[in-house]
Amino acid sequence: MILIKKSSDLLSHISELKKANRIIGFVPTMGALHDGHLSLIESAKQKCDIVVCSIFVNPTQFNQASDLASYPRTLENDIRLLLSKSCDILFHPEIDEVYGNLLEKESSEDYGSFIHVLEGASRPGHFDGVVTVLRKLFLLVQPNQVYFGQKDYQQCLVVKTLIQRSFQDIVFNLCPIAREKDGLAMSSRNVRLNQSEREVAPKIFESLQLVAQNWTITNWELGLNQAQVNLQKPPFQFEYLCACDPMSLDSLTHFQSNAIILVAVQLGSTRLIDNILVGS
Numbered sequence: 001m002i003l004i005k006k007s008s009d010l011l012s013h014i015s016e017l018k019k020a021n022r023i024i025g026f027v028p029t030m031g032a033l034h035d036g037h038l039s040l041i042e043s044a045k046q047k048c049d050i051v052v053c054s055i056f057v058n059p060t061q062f063n064q065a066s067d068l069a070s071y072p073r074t075l076e077n078d079i080r081l082l083l084s085k086s087c088d089i090l091f092h093p094e095i096d097e098v099y100g101n102l103l104e105k106e107s108s109e110d111y112g113s114f115i116h117v118l119e120g121a122s123r124p125g126h127f128d129g130v131v132t133v134l135r136k137l138f139l140l141v142q143p144n145q146v147y148f149g150q151k152d153y154q155q156c157l158v159v160k161t162l163i164q165r166s167f168q169d170i171v172f173n174l175c176p177i178a179r180e181k182d183g184l185a186m187s188s189r190n191v192r193l194n195q196s197e198r199e200v201a202p203k204i205f206e207s208l209q210l211v212a213q214n215w216t217i218t219n220w221e222l223g224l225n226q227a228q229v230n231l232q233k234p235p236f237q238f239e240y241l242c243a244c245d246p247m248s249l250d251s252l253t254h255f256q257s258n259a260i261i262l263v264a265v266q267l268g269s270t271r272l273i274d275n276i277l278v279g280s
């Protein structure tokens with residue numbers, strides 16, 4: 001694996017690969033890698049000649065300085081994991097390599113109504129930061145295929161829109177959520193949970209499953225209400241659990257067979273999200 005820290009070095013390396021008609025797969029990450037990220041690398045390895053992973057904790061997508069400061073950084077272990085998956089290139093730039101001297105953000109305001117709900121409402125400016133950094137990274141890496149995890153479902157809709165608008169040649173790949181044995185969705189933030197928080201955390205996925213099991217025209221609201229009640233009790237601080245249209249993220253007012261159930265809770269100082277697609 002080649003470790004590249006300079007944007008100019010990455011550009012010249014990619015230009016050689018392009019000349020040789022290599023298919024480039026890209027897995028953008030913020031590091032603190034876990035099996036979820038590694039499954040994205042594995043998927044990319046299957047379809048692409050060269051797999052590029054970026055590790056860059058993007059300052060513009062954090063809306064709380066404390067969250068940015070405490071975001072886990074585990075580079076040595078990340079490198080070991082990437083080597084074990086035969087990743088070809090790791091791009092690990094400093095902030096000024098990506099942003100220059102100005103931490104400017106582009107706006108995602110007009111991406112559609114889905115940008116303003118759920119994570120968009122809870123984390124103002126977050127998706128602006130995501131589209132800003134991904135545009136920069138896509139221009140540097142020039143991937144043929146990109147790989148994103150379903151855990152950040154709303155982010156996936158945002159990335160698809162960015163691709164439709166500006167990078168039509170890139171193929172978007174949605175990869176399934178990787179879970180711990182007890183169902184907790186893998187996340188770089190899970191390491192922040194203390195023992196008692198970690199013990200109750202599987203209730204998040206259990207609640208999603210409860211909704212999925214009751215996803216019928218007669219039971220859906222009952223299942224949804226019960227799941228909400230489960231996560232409205234301490235130690236959870238409930239943010240949202242709702243059933244939405246998978247494309248528009250409009251909250252459902254009537255039953256529809258295909259839906260996505262999305263949840264966000266705070267557990268101690270850690271914010272966790274998860275989701276499940278229901279229906280045929």
Ligand code: PAF
Pocket residue numbers: 028029030056058061130133134152155
């Ligand atoms: O999902 C993430 O880890 C980040 O939002 C991403 C896509 C790497 C952009 O910084």
